[in-house]
Amino acid sequence: MNTSLSSSSVRSLLECYLRAKDLNQPEVISECFSSDAELTFSIATDDIDFPRRVLGAAAIAKTLVADFGERFDRCRTYYVCAEPLVDESQNCSMPWLVVMRQKETESLRIGKGMYRWRFGDESGNAEDRIVQLHIHIERMDAVPDPRAEKLNALQGSLLYPWLPPAELRARLASFIATSSDAEFAVPFKQPAVFD
Template identity: 50%
Template sequence: MEDPRLPHYRRALETYIDAKDNTRPERIHEAFAPDAVLTFSLATQNIAFPARSVGAEAIAKTLVSEFAERYSRCRTYYLCEPDALVVRERTIDALPWLVVMREDAAGALRIGHGTYRWTFDTNDIAPRVSAFHIHIARMDVIDDPDGARLERLQEDLRYPWLAPDDLAACYGALADDASGSFAFAREFAHPLR
């Protein structure tokens, strides 16, 4: 039997994506508890975030306002079907993600992946995120002065819920392109496990 809170959890995850990718910091307060805690672990030096932010306001500043000052045209994908979320003891652990965005100042494409861990408060009617951990396993910076690579990488992906098989098919085909200009996509064709 499906956890009756699952639709609330999915809505929180979708609200976060809308807030971050569409620069709507006010939406963070809809999904996160006022005293929520954000933590990061980084396995790359190609991006930086504070190790810890406390409170929905600080999370909105870190993940939305300050993020949008540097990155644009961001699309973040959850690499699973929405009905396949696994929740154990109010936690969604190791949910793989992919991000494809633009760093305007550098004229570069940013593509990265990792995992999210979401922990929800004990409110059974409308649970909100109480702790959020982002692990960034890889973040590549690729020259893309006109944004054409970014557009191509995003155009065939279902957003924000993306089946891993669809990602593999799309990015596998791009990586096999005869021009070789998307060979890097092979590194991102499969979710981080």
């Protein structure tokens, strides 16, 4: 394993993950995850469901992109930090926010939680990859929005994909103050934290 992973390499891997997930491109997962990567979940809400553990890039692509894309579209996932910070063990934790549309109900889905990443070398590959991802889902709300007006306004008000916490609070406060029926966004002004 490389002893240090550059900030630009980490950003590139994390942005690759968002390109796969948010643009529904499952084939892109293999560009950023090792072939034997592990995905785990902890979910503090009954409003969404995922398997607790998924092994391998192909299975991760199916779970987080293909299967996810069947239920949701117009997804934007925000990293609620200015810059990813990787420790000496190649781990990185950060809050996230997601704003998307649930196809079946035509509702806005807004959620928050934490990512915990681990990076490393894939054997036979000189480049670092994501070797482990834990996704904690703290909250996932559904908001009636049949014409996607709230979705459009909310996504239009947020910086994508890097959204520093101060910007999150300021931009959501502005969205709530200037949009009708926007109280649903209040619980998302504060980023999620790991217990």
